[in-house]
Amino acid sequence: xxxxxxxxxxxxxxxxxxxxxxxxxxxxxxxxxxxxxxxxxxxxxxxxxxxxxxxxxxxxxxxxxxxxxxxxxxxxxxxxxxxxxxxxxxxxxxxxxxxxxxxxxxxxxxxxxxxxxxxxxxxxxxxxxxxxxxxxxxxxxxxxxxxxxxxxxxxxxxxxxxxxxxxxxxxxxxxxxxxxxxxxxxxxxxxxxxxxxxxxxxxxxxxxxxxxxxxxxxxxxxxxxxxxxxxxxxxxxxxxxxxxxxxxxxxxxxxxxxxxxxxxxxxxxxxxxxxxxx
Amino acid sequence: xxxxxxxxxxxxxxxxxxxxxxxxxxxxxxxxxxxxxxxxxxxxxxxxxxxxxxxxxxxxxxxxxxxxxxxxxxxxxxxxxxxxxxxxxxxxxxxxxxxxxxxxxxxxxxxxxxxxxxxxxxxxxxxxxxxxxxxxxxxxxxxxxxxxxxxxxxxxxxxxxxxxxxxxxxxxxxxxxxxxxxxxxxxxxxxxxxxxxxxxxxxxxxxxxxxxxxxxxxxxxxxxxxxxxxxxxxxxxxxxxxxxxxxxxxxxxxxxxxxxxxxxxxxxxxxxxxxxxxxxxxxxxxxxxxxxxxxxxxxxxxxxxxxxxxxxxxxxxxxxxxxxxxxxxxxxxxxxxxxxxxxxxxxxxxxxxxxxxxxxxxxxxxxxxxxxxxxxxxxxxxxxxxxxxxxxxxxxxxxxxxxxxxxxxxxxxxxxxxxxxxxxxxxxxxxxxxxxxxxxxxxxxxxxxxxxxxxxxxxxxxxxxxxxxxxxxxxxxxxxxxxxxxxxxxxxxxxxxxxxxxxxxxxxxxxxxxxxxxxxxxxxxxxxxxxxxxxxxxxxxxxxxxxxxxxxxxxxxxxxxxxxxxxxxxxxxxxxxxxxxxxxxxxxxxxxxxxxxxxxxxxxxxxxxxxx
Numbered sequence: 071x072x073x074x075x076x077x078x079x080x081x082x083x084x085x086x087x088x089x090x091x092x093x094x095x096x097x098x099x100x101x102x103x104x105x106x107x108x109x110x111x112x113x114x115x116x117x118x119x120x121x122x123x124x125x126x127x128x129x130x131x132x133x134x135x136x137x138x139x140x141x142x143x144x145x146x147x148x149x150x151x152x153x154x155x156x157x158x159x160x161x162x163x164x165x166x167x168x169x170x171x172x173x174x175x176x177x178x179x180x181x182x183x184x185x186x187x188x189x190x191x192x193x194x195x196x197x198x199x200x201x202x203x204x205x206x207x208x209x210x211x212x213x214x215x216x217x218x219x220x221x222x223x224x225x226x227x228x229x230x231x232x233x234x235x236x237x238x239x240x241x242x243x244x245x246x247x248x249x250x251x252x253x254x255x256x257x258x259x260x261x262x263x264x265x266x267x268x269x270x271x272x273x274x275x276x277x278x279x280x281x282x283x284x285x286x287x288x289x290x291x292x293x294x295x296x297x298x299x300x301x302x303x304x305x306x307x308x309x310x311x312x313x314x315x316x317x318x319x320x321x322x323x324x325x326x327x328x329x330x331x332x333x334x335x336x337x338x339x340x341x342x343x344x345x346x347x348x
Numbered sequence: 349x350x351x352x353x354x355x356x357x358x359x360x361x362x363x364x365x366x367x368x369x370x371x372x373x374x375x376x377x378x379x380x381x382x383x384x385x386x387x388x389x390x391x392x393x394x395x396x397x398x399x400x401x402x403x404x405x406x407x408x409x410x411x412x413x414x415x416x417x418x419x420x421x422x423x424x425x426x427x428x429x430x431x432x433x434x435x436x437x438x439x440x441x442x443x444x445x446x447x448x449x450x451x452x453x454x455x456x457x458x459x460x461x462x463x464x465x466x467x468x469x470x471x472x473x474x475x476x477x478x479x480x481x482x483x484x485x486x487x488x489x490x491x492x493x494x495x496x497x498x499x500x501x502x503x504x505x506x507x508x509x510x511x512x513x514x515x516x517x518x519x520x521x522x523x524x525x526x527x528x529x530x531x532x533x534x535x536x537x538x539x540x541x542x543x544x545x546x547x548x549x550x551x552x553x554x555x556x557x558x559x560x561x562x563x564x565x566x567x568x569x570x571x572x573x574x575x576x577x578x579x580x581x582x583x584x585x586x587x588x589x590x591x592x593x594x595x596x597x598x599x600x601x602x603x604x605x606x607x608x609x610x611x612x613x614x615x616x617x618x619x620x621x622x623x624x625x626x627x628x629x630x631x632x633x634x635x636x637x638x639x640x641x642x643x644x645x646x647x648x649x650x651x652x653x654x655x656x657x658x659x660x661x662x663x664x665x666x667x668x669x670x671x672x673x674x675x676x677x678x679x680x681x682x683x684x685x686x687x688x689x690x691x692x693x694x695x696x697x698x699x700x701x702x703x704x705x706x707x708x709x710x711x712x713x714x715x716x717x718x719x720x721x722x723x724x725x726x727x728x729x730x731x732x733x734x735x736x737x738x739x740x741x742x743x744x745x746x747x748x749x750x751x752x753x754x755x756x757x758x759x760x761x762x763x764x765x766x767x768x769x770x771x772x773x774x775x776x777x778x779x780x781x782x783x784x785x786x787x788x789x790x791x792x793x794x795x796x797x798x799x800x801x802x803x804x805x806x807x808x809x810x811x812x813x814x815x816x817x818x819x820x821x822x823x824x825x826x827x828x829x830x831x832x833x834x835x836x837x838x839x840x841x842x843x844x845x846x847x848x849x850x851x852x853x854x855x856x857x858x859x860x861x862x863x864x865x866x867x868x869x870x871x872x873x874x875x876x877x878x879x880x881x882x883x884x885x886x887x888x889x890x891x892x893x894x895x896x897x898x899x900x901x902x903x904x905x906x907x908x909x910x911x912x913x914x915x916x917x918x919x920x921x922x923x924x925x926x927x928x929x930x931x932x933x934x935x936x937x938x939x940x941x942x943x944x945x946x947x948x949x950x951x952x953x954x955x956x957x958x959x960x
Contacts, residue, residue: 093838116761142673142934143737170768258529265843276621279704300534
């Protein structure tokens with residue numbers, strides 16, 4: 071008897087907790103509202119099943135608790151009931167799977183007008199690269215990485231010359247413009263994750279991975295590393311600043327290109343040689 | 349119902365063949381059971397203390413050895429979880445703990461609980477003890493190999509524990525051991541610690557293969573007369589299927605452990621691409637970190653079911669016995685176990701939706717993953733339909749079963765979130781995942797283990813555990829564990845990532861501080877409550893009331909041994925002959941509310957029992 075009451079309180083408590091929880095999503099700031107909707111749908115269907123199963127169990131505990139003079143029913147199988155339950159479950163599962171797959175289809179198909187952002191990760195930090203006027207990022211190689219080439223751009227690649235280097239852990243993005251995040255790591259796995267954008271993907275050394283989103287709320291966001299990457303994992307933060315087009319253009323124009331950076335280093339070298347000669 | 353005999357005619361035709369004289373029944377025709385095809389196995393009885401209790405070949409002793417060793421590792425895992433929760437809830441009290449320590453505790457806690465505790469406990473512990481007894485065999489078919497299996501496991505545990513004491517400490521790579529960080533500096537224990545982990549895992553797989561062969565072949569070849577596959581208790585079905593999964597899945601772990609050892613020791617590049625560390629390009633190149641993840645999860649996902657299926661089987665039997673009702677839909681239950689086992693090999697990459705593998709895999713693995721929800725849901729329905737119109741004893745064992753249903757359904761539903769590829773994107777690598785898998789493969793199987801301990805303790809020790817203490821143990825554990833993991837899902841919604849040593853500097857995470865403190869306190873209490881069981885066992889062994897034979901009035905063969913606790917050889921002079929499934933409870937017309945598997949049809953001819 072007491073057992074049934076306690077179980078009942080647990081279920082009621084769970085539902086109340088869900089309704090009144092102060093801990094819930096951060097306000098969404100990207101186009102992936104569909105993910106939130108699917109979660110809500112799964113909550114209704116799944117939560118409904120959870121509550122129904124538990125209430126049925128509790129009912130049985132109240133109604134059929136042991137009495138010496140009573141006997142349980144003897145009925146090994148009920149084919150019809152089993153069939154109904156199987157089909158109902160299959161339908162429910164399919165109803166949850168369908169929206170999930172539809173949104174995944176959007177997730178893996180990047181819109182054509184998306185701006186590419188090269189996110190480069192290492193233990194433990196981030197930096198970013200944007201395509202220049204040609205709209206294309208230059209190819210890269212880990213072995214090319216040096217002080218005068220922090221992104222390892224292939225020096226012979228013409229597309230790389232005008233690439234915009236953001237040697238900071240904060241990147242600015244233009245509001246309402248889709249972004250294709252190209253992820254790269256020079257050492258171990260990382261994951262560039264902004265909870266408000268909902269989206270994430272691992273950066274894997276040796277390959278380039280991607281995902282996309284469209285920021286739709288101006289503001290500053292914190293980037294978290296979401297794939298364990300060693301002892302500094304928890305401290306591997308970065309930032310995103312979503313700006314309106316005008317502000318973004320201003321910021322963009324202040325950034326250095328690969329060409330400018332190379333020139334700066336050549337000048338440094340020349341100056342250094344002069345100093346050495348003196 | 350299941351596995352019906354042809355019909356009465358065929359019995360008459362067969363009755364001219366060898367008759368079973370032992371049943372002494374009125375109408376021998378309906379009691380016919382095919383004679384044994386092979387003779388009985390010779391057993392080596394130990395003569396000295398060492399042969400009887402240390403290097404023992406009796407599966408029951410090996411089972412207890414496995415059980416105790418696994419429980420020892422479990423206590424280590426529990427203490428590690430306390431330390432983690434101390435850091436997460438009360439970092440100011442955990443000043444002694446560095447990030448290195450924290451990640452080492454996380455890693456060792458995970459690996460210990462999944463492999464060395466749960467797997468060893470269910471298959472090595474319950475498997476060894478129960479399989480021969482439940483199928484009516486005198487022992488496992490290869491007792492000597494069985495003994496080696498345990499000692500190999502013992503050495504694996506010793507190597508694992510040794511890694512706490514080597515320079516640099518144990519590995520802190522996370523239990524998934526994802527390369528490249530696992531074997532690079534920047535991860536704690538990337539020197540000796542990870543090597544010992546890989547060696548220990550390899551030893552575990554070797555030892556487990558020896559045991560697994562025994563479980564499979566004993567179930568397939570050594571069942572007693574009349575014990576058809578469709579008359580086996582679901583416990584045996586669960587353990588059997590889990591063992592088959594383990595035999596297919598563990599090689600993938602062994603292979604990845606060997607390759608990673610080579611990457612570490614000989615600088616091969618199975619999993620290692622070109623890497624830039626501290627301005628230097630390392631001597632690796634061309635390897636694939638994602639390949640490791642595929643191999644790991646090809647093992648890792650079936651591993652979930654290696655733990656879950658025995659739990660499914662055991663809980664089915666416990667619910668049926670204590671609800672005094674046949675398990676509902678036995679055949680469905682068997683096929684669900686086999687089906688889940690088979691499907692579990694086609695879902696592994698749902699752990700890798702955001703791993704950077706080709707995203708088109710997502711469609712396939714989301715579909716297979718959600719398909720597996722159907723047989724799993726059927727099992728849940730059948731458990732609660734077994735309770736329906738039952739005659740339910742609300743004792744300690746049943747409480748653990750009810751707790752299992754609540755936690756398992758809860759964890760199963762959140763599995764639908766994570767399996768449904770695009771829903772996984774915001775939730776993966778957050779606390780939602782931690783809450784999900786602890787609920788579904790931590791707490792739920794633990795509930796079954798505890799129920800099983802209270803259920804079979806009278807058989808193993810011949811004494812009844814104290815009910816009052818058992819109920820306290822249950823309620824503290826269930827309510828405590830639920831209040832740890834239910835709210836934890838909501839941390840995941842906020843977006844709090846897992847494997848964070850500390851996290852309070854982020855603006856939207858400050859709201860999690862209070863909850864983290866609450867969860868930590870609950871974790872301390874739940875952990876401490878487990879010592880109620882230890883106390884209960886010690887007290888019962890000393891002063892407990894002696895158990896009668898078959899105290900729960902169950903039908904399966906383990907309760908019908910010649911002595912309690914059963915001696916080596918289990919069944920005395922003659923092996924039992926089986927005439928029915930183990931679920932004939934509350935049969936209309938029968939004198940008692942249970943009919944043992946050994947009862948011949950002619951003895952219950954006036955009842956409405958169905959043919960099984």
